Amino acid sequence: MSEAAEFFDCVVVGGGPAGATTATDLARMGRSVLLLDKPGRIKPCGGAIPLRAIRDFAIPDAQIVARIKLARMIAPSDTAVDMPVGDGFVGMVDREHFDPWLRDRASLAGADYRAGTYERIDRDADGTTVHYRVGDAAHAVRTKLVIGADGASSPVGRAEIPGHAGMKQVFAYHEIVRPPADGSGSFAATRCDVFYQGKHSPDFYAWIFPHGDTISIGTGSAKKGFSLRTAIRNLRESTGLAAGETVRREGAPLPLKPLKKWDNGRDVLLTGDAAGIVAPASGEGIYYAMLGGRLAAEAAEAFLTTGDVRALTQARRRFMKLHGRVFLILRIMQAVWYRNDALRERFVSICRDKDVQQLTWESYMNKELVRKKPMAHVKIFFKDMAHLFRWVSP
Template sequence: MMQEPVSPEIFDVAVIGGGPAGATAAHDLARAGRSVLLLDRAGRIKPCGGAIPPKAIVDFDIPESQLVAKVRRARMISPKGAKVTIPIEGGFVGMVDREHFDEWLRERARLAGAERRAGAFARIERGDDGVAQVVYRPKGDASMGAETRVRARVVIGADGARSNVARQEVPGGDAIPYVIAYHEIVRSPEGRDWDAQQCDVIYDGRISPDFYGWVFPHGATTSVGMGTELDGVSLKQATADLRAASGLSGAETIRREGAPIPLKPLAKWDNGRDVVLAGDASGVVAPASGEGIYYAMLGGRFAADAAHATLTSGDPRKLATARKRFMRLHGGVFWILGQMQKYWYSSDNRRERFVAMCRDKDIQELTFDAYMNKELVKAKPLAHVRIFFKNLGHLTGLAKV
């Protein structure tokens, strides 16, 4: 007698990608009692300044041990070298090293019950029963390219800005705009001229013609990098110039990393059937600031909630709730930051005015309130009015730089 072919093993949810979004989704689903596969390409480290606001630390139970530094000042530097130092009153911005932080998140998901596997996602197929089959190539497989299949009732695509899951499964998933970010992790210098509690944000067209450069302390190490959407810009040369300007040319280089960073949330995050996106795959990196860790983790949580609701109800329309919830909370902030980036980052003259504008105490206070608490501050209407007229003065060129 011929034996029936054995169906691939089945999970409630397969999470593709083990960054902050995917690891958070896997953790939440495992804690909810779902069977979860967390598939990640081991060894990849995303270039990232590593900043996380206090709200992320609280909302996602990030322990003190994961913070490699606490930043208490942000210094903005204009094309002409003007410097504006903004104190973070009554708090700090936590800094993490993505090499260790992402692994900690993945391991936390495993301890919660998710099954971790290292491999490269290839595609999604569907058998006669209509259940998604995730096809991947296990890392280190001796047969060099042999494919493995698992079935999953829901798939969460958290595989980065150029997500293969999004390209295959979600309308518009192949057209996400992005910048290329590049950074170098260097050994932090010692001495009184080095401020380990201050991050520098450099608005200078010679470093980045359409974004910015950064120098973010990570305790024993420092992240130095920049991003751009434009072709023909030498990322390595720009970073070398930034290191020179920051007195870090002679610092030991520990590693170099580059990756795409999305610029705009996708219009759709699910396929209406069994796939939902999270993190960079869905485009949730804040314009202008480039902040992504908090938004990725929140997107992962919402994707997990949507997957859980879909499995519980049998209604795939629940997958769309991930995007609806996220955009209800943060869509307005993303739109405002997008307009800021389009206008203020478009020339060095405007960057000069932008940095000058940030000397204003009202702007500093409301900006950091919004950053730390992840919501637009509505309790200070007079400050908003003052900011409107100051902003208008800079837009028209009437304000002095």
């Protein structure tokens, strides 16, 4: 490699919420950053973000395409339970526009954004080289640190982090649809519909989320052989949305559990989906990706300042201290309640409970377990047990 090759303190691979946030924060810290993002890809995503994300990451109103005031949970029997948000709202973003805005913000902060495809990392006595491609042209830059924010099937992670290829995943698929011109169809502009029905997903859930002028209609499953496209076709037909124009279709894997190790102890750190930062049970990822990106930037800054590779471990340690308990609870919840339609029916019935609704929204909006109401937690525990062991009817 020529001594004249470009040098960056950090190369961030992947320009979604995690990577773009990492690049923005590092650039604001005065670091030279190259942000690489593979062009032409839009991740399938319901697009929900809590008020905590809007506040912590300064997301402007222009990016909020819908404001959700109600979640409707639909059981296998088609029984619907409404969960009003209360004060505030859940913001909805469209990743087609949100991700480019995040990358633009990184550029404005000083990061060098390039629409390129990552290929590999080489190392020699002089340091680390990242190879990437823009169209047919090959390029290479030198760096001290590579941050992989390139999705659940991360090429960076698979090459650099042992065990990454075995990451447990659920495959998500959605269709962005314009509502039928005649105004028909079962949806509302301020309501998220969540379908806990085995016919639409045997181990996850399906959704209809408004995106302003369009709707995200999606599902996910880890079951091999289950047709996600067929499930969405059936869901659209059953909700009167089959006649709507399909704007685009997208699919991608989502991780089910944070990896045990996010760095290689040398010059690579993972974040976002590449590190497994997606909430079990709900599949929520945008807030956690952006937080993971911020923690990655802070760990990277510590590493670049001190040269101590142990600083890279703080990204995972801090994330799990903040949210490891929540992820564990959600993983248990998914394992217990998503197994079959009988249990899904009972799970939806629990959502009628006002204590459950209030604690759910408070925890979701603030991204913290609510500790101010211990007796409510006790009540919910016993109610859960009653439904699980069928001491009460759904």
